[in-house]
Each structure stands twice: as structure tokens, then as C-alpha cells.
Amino acid sequence: MKNRANVVIIGGGVVGCSIAYNLAKKGVKDVVLLEKSYLSSGATGRCGAGVRQQWGTKQNCLLASESMNIFEHFADILQIKRDIELKQKGYLLLAYSDKELEQFKKNIEVQHSLNIPSVLLTPKEAKEIVPDLNIEKLVGAAYCAKDGHANPFQVTLGYAEAAQRLGVEINKFTEVKDIKTKNDAVLGVQTNKGFIECTKVVIAAGGWTQNIAKMAGVDLPIYSERHEILVTESVKNILDPMLMSFSYNIYCQQEPNGSFIMGYGPENEPPSYNMESSWEFLETMSKKATWLLPPLKNIRIIRQWAGLYNVSPDRQPIVSQINQVEGLYVACGFSGHGFMLAPAVGILMADIVTGDNLTFDVILDLERFNRGEIIEEPSVV
Ligand code: FAD
Incomplete structure (x- = not known):
């Protein structure tokens, strides 16, 4: 050294x-x-592993879209032989209230000012993208086909x-x-x-x-805060985009190998450096995920883990x-x-x-x- x-x-x-x-x-x-x-x-x-450009502040939109440009040409820019497994299968953001939908509309205006190709969808249009989605209580959605995931x-x-x-x-x-x-x-x-x-x-x-x-x-x-996450066994493809809801507080995506990766923002989680997994997470996550996407009911979870969010004001x-x-x-x-x-x-x-x-x-x-x-x-x- x-x-x-x-x-x-x-x-x-x-x-x-x-x-x-x-x-x-x-x-x-x-x-x-x-x-x-x-x-x-x-x-x-x-x-x-999610990469999205659908943000609410101009700064986050800008940094995310500039980063996406780099992800899209990663190996060429860095002159390396490495596949970062970028899959742009979209992010579908779900709105469960008129207030949330209004926020999505505002966000989309910001995103369009930076040429981010996001669109507002009706519940029916959201279901066309994810046929198994439970659209009960859904008011609308925002979607960007160029969002997706990559291998961290x-x-x-x-x-x-x-x-x-x-x-x-x-x-x-x-x-x-x-x-x-x-x-x-x-x-x-x-x-x-x-x-x-x-x-x-x-x-x-x-x-x-x-x-x-x-x-x-x-x-x-x-401060730092524990966030838990899990992965399921691999099954046939039923979900292309990342599903995300801010009010229902969940994200869920299906990887190219067929496994689902999902997590939610913990409520009342105290600041800590704790990276242990909990039973409570498994229970709550399973309930949330199977409500959102009913075919997940019979899929087995194979692993859970946790990491730290580092949160700014x-x-x-x-x-x-x-x-x-x-x-x-x-x-x-x-x-x-x-x-x-x-x-x-x-x-x-x-x-x-x-x-x-x-x-x-x-x-x-x-x-x-x-x-x-x-x-x-x-x-x-
Ligand atoms: P880290 O990856 O934490 O790296 C910091 C490094 O510093 C660590 O490797 C650590 O070992 C090292 N270190 C600490 N102390 C010392 C020391 N004293 N000396 C030397 N080294 C030290 N982001 C997304 O963009 N998309 C997502 O879908 C997403 N999902 C997430 C899901 C979960 C469950 C979690 C926990 C986070 C998620 N994030 C996501 C956030 C994302 O993971 C982090 O914002 C990002 O990885 C931060 O990278 P980093 O390099 O700053 O930190």
C-alpha cells in the first residue's frame, strides 16, 4: 500500500x-x-438494482438520466469487457390517490423538461403492461419504458x-x-x-x-436506516417493469432469471447500523406483494437480507x-x-x-x- x-x-x-x-x-x-x-x-x-429516471426534483432527474446514458454505453465508455446486465423494461409507478396522481403529473413535467420519456397511464393502461396487476384502488400510474435495472x-x-x-x-x-x-x-x-x-x-x-x-x-x-429485501425462487416471466408505489410503500421486480426481488420502506425503523433480517419483514412483504400481484401467492422465498439507507434531510x-x-x-x-x-x-x-x-x-x-x-x-x- x-x-x-x-x-x-x-x-x-x-x-x-x-x-x-x-x-x-x-x-x-x-x-x-x-x-x-x-x-x-x-x-x-x-x-x-433499480435504475429509474422518474424523479420529482430536477436534480435527481438530471443525475439519473445522465447516469442512464452512461449505463447504456458502460463497457464502451469505460473500455472494459463487462456486461452490466442493463435491462430497460420500464418502471411502473402506482398512484393510489388523486393527490399522488397530481404529484406524478408535476414530476412528469419536470422529467419532460429533461427529455425523460415518461407518460401518465390509466389503471387499465397499467394493466395492459402488467396483466396480473391488481388494479383495485389504483387511480393511475406513471411509466417510463427506458427505466429498468442493472447489476450493481x-x-x-x-x-x-x-x-x-x-x-x-x-x-x-x-x-x-x-x-x-x-x-x-x-x-x-x-x-x-x-x-x-x-x-x-x-x-x-x-x-x-x-x-x-x-x-x-x-x-x-x-443518518442510517435498515432496509430489508428478499429474493424468490425463479418462475416463468409475468412482470416486465419494476413496480413501485410510494404510498403503499413497496417495490417489486422480476429479474431476467425469473426471480422476484422486492422490498418496502420500513415504518418506524429507528436510525441504526442494524443489518439483520426479520420475520416481520417476511410477513408484511408477503402480504403486500401478493395483494399487488396475486400470482406471487405460491412462489417460495429463497433468501432475505438487509442493508443501510443513508438518509439526508x-x-x-x-x-x-x-x-x-x-x-x-x-x-x-x-x-x-x-x-x-x-x-x-x-x-x-x-x-x-x-x-x-x-x-x-x-x-x-x-x-x-x-x-x-x-x-x-x-x-x-
Ligand atoms: P456502499 O455501497 O455502502 O459503500 C460504502 C463502502 O464503504 C462499504 O463497502 C463499506 O464497507 C465501506 N466502508 C465503511 N466504513 C469504512 C472504513 N472505516 N474504512 C474503509 N471502508 C469503509 N439504490 C438504487 O439506485 N436503486 C435501488 O433499487 C436501490 N435499492 C436499495 C435496496 C436496499 C435494500 C438498500 C439497502 C439500498 C438500496 N439502494 C438502491 C441504495 C443504494 O444501494 C445505495 O445508495 C448505494 O449503493 C450507495 O453506494 P455507496 O458506494 O455510497 O455506499
Whole structure:
């Protein structure tokens, strides 16, 4: 392991690896990435793999559609031989009240301003896309055929591979224990394998980011929360798009191999680092899923797991330098949608670290909370 670097990135999830690649692509030398376990071991390898552009804020729409452009040409852009298994079979967002449908209409206006090809559907039209969908109580739906899912492991490993080709050093099973500062500036990073001297540190540690920022004396307005998820046995194809409802609080998709992956946003889940699975989740999830898609009734669940959402006050990411400590940067607070935004976030963070003009017209700095410039993202599970 190098003992000196220009930039140290903490975290080997999809975000850290995307930042590493984008910094190296810009010509930044001596970039070192540190991961306490294996690449994708955090939220990235535990996520639902969904990639959608149907968001309510312009910033999330922009980052998601720019990321989709990259997912669509991933291997060519990164010059790697890796299939990220992108399947654009759509996202069907379900509205169960007039208020929700109104919000969808507003969202679609924002999406159309960025050329995202989303449409509003009647319950009957939604059923044409998913014939087995229970449309009882359904008021309408929003649909974008270009949304879908991709393989988070392949995307992360693709970024890591391309970053290494461009000179990035990736150290797995290397845990950051402390960030050393002097006169409010970064001096280096202490790991379980030694000290790395550096003046720039990017924390992209998912659900653990707030703890690592504290090592440098910084309190971030984010928290972590357990989200559970399960996968079923593989059965014949009955569902093409990802089904999602914000009010009924569920997402469910069928993978190309025939397995269903599904989860819901837990109610009353306290902030924690708990990644244990629960029986309660299995029961509630089964009830929700079989109501939504009745043929799921006789399908067996084969595995369940959990991961951490890292939640920000406005449910939009924080991609920012930290004014309090020179040379410290964070990419966190993805609030359950960091996989799909990671390609654009990597570009953005590389711009911020190098001091270049921002490629994307977004304001995701930490200071927005102090300025009171908060536009909450309405479309989250
Ligand atoms: P992580 O993948 O968590 O990576 C952070 C890494 O930092 C970890 O590998 C960890 O080991 C490492 N680390 C922590 N502490 C240290 C340390 N001290 N030293 C060194 N390394 C350290 N997003 C979507 O876009 N679509 C979805 O469908 C979706 N579904 C989800 C479903 C679930 C159940 C969950 C939990 C999340 C879901 N998300 C989804 C959110 C998405 O997974 C995350 O936003 C995204 O993976 C965040 O990536 P990351 O690289 O920031 O964090």
C-alpha cells in the first residue's frame, strides 16, 4: 500500500469506485481507494438494482438520466469487457390517490423538461403492461419504458477495473480508523494497515459516512436506516417493469432469471447500523406483494437480507466539499437511490475535487441546509 497519495477515497461501493475512475480519467495521479471489506460489500451489493429516471426534483432527474446514458454505453465508455446486465423494461409507478396522481403529473413535467420519456397511464393502461396487476384502488400510474435495472456488482467492479487500469490503487480489507487533520486541513488517513499521507480525502462510505466524518470533527446531517429485501425462487416471466408505489410503500421486480426481488420502506425503523433480517419483514412483504400481484401467492422465498439507507434531510444526495476542513469531501445521503445516480455523481465529485466547472447544473453541497435551500424529493420508498 502506498504511504502517500494525492486523493484518498474511503469506501469501495459503487460511489467510491465511480469517483476513483472519474478522478483518474481527469488525469489525477496517485488516487488510492480504501475499502474495509470487499468491493460492493455495503449497500451497493445489497440493493434492489433499480435504475429509474422518474424523479420529482430536477436534480435527481438530471443525475439519473445522465447516469442512464452512461449505463447504456458502460463497457464502451469505460473500455472494459463487462456486461452490466442493463435491462430497460420500464418502471411502473402506482398512484393510489388523486393527490399522488397530481404529484406524478408535476414530476412528469419536470422529467419532460429533461427529455425523460415518461407518460401518465390509466389503471387499465397499467394493466395492459402488467396483466396480473391488481388494479383495485389504483387511480393511475406513471411509466417510463427506458427505466429498468442493472447489476450493481458488475457496475462497481467495472468502475474499479477501469480505475485500476488508469493507475488507481485499490486496497480491499483496509479499514480507515482515523482522519488526521492539522489547522483544519487534512494531513492523512490512518488505516489498520498503516498511515497514508494526503491532503484530500473523499468519504464515500455509505451508511458509515457520518462516523468517518466525525473522525475529522465534522457532524453531518444524515443518518442510517435498515432496509430489508428478499429474493424468490425463479418462475416463468409475468412482470416486465419494476413496480413501485410510494404510498403503499413497496417495490417489486422480476429479474431476467425469473426471480422476484422486492422490498418496502420500513415504518418506524429507528436510525441504526442494524443489518439483520426479520420475520416481520417476511410477513408484511408477503402480504403486500401478493395483494399487488396475486400470482406471487405460491412462489417460495429463497433468501432475505438487509442493508443501510443513508438518509439526508431532503432525500437528495450530498456531494460536497466540507468547508470546515480543507481537503475533506463527502458523497453520501443517497436516501435509497445511490446506485442509479453513481455514474453522474462520480463525474460531479471529480469536478469538485479538481476545482473544475461542474459538468452538471446541480446544487448538492452541504451548505444548502444552512442556506435553507431544501427541495424535498417526494418520490422515495
Ligand atoms: P456502499 O455501497 O455502502 O459503500 C460504502 C463502502 O464503504 C462499504 O463497502 C463499506 O464497507 C465501506 N466502508 C465503511 N466504513 C469504512 C472504513 N472505516 N474504512 C474503509 N471502508 C469503509 N439504490 C438504487 O439506485 N436503486 C435501488 O433499487 C436501490 N435499492 C436499495 C435496496 C436496499 C435494500 C438498500 C439497502 C439500498 C438500496 N439502494 C438502491 C441504495 C443504494 O444501494 C445505495 O445508495 C448505494 O449503493 C450507495 O453506494 P455507496 O458506494 O455510497 O455506499
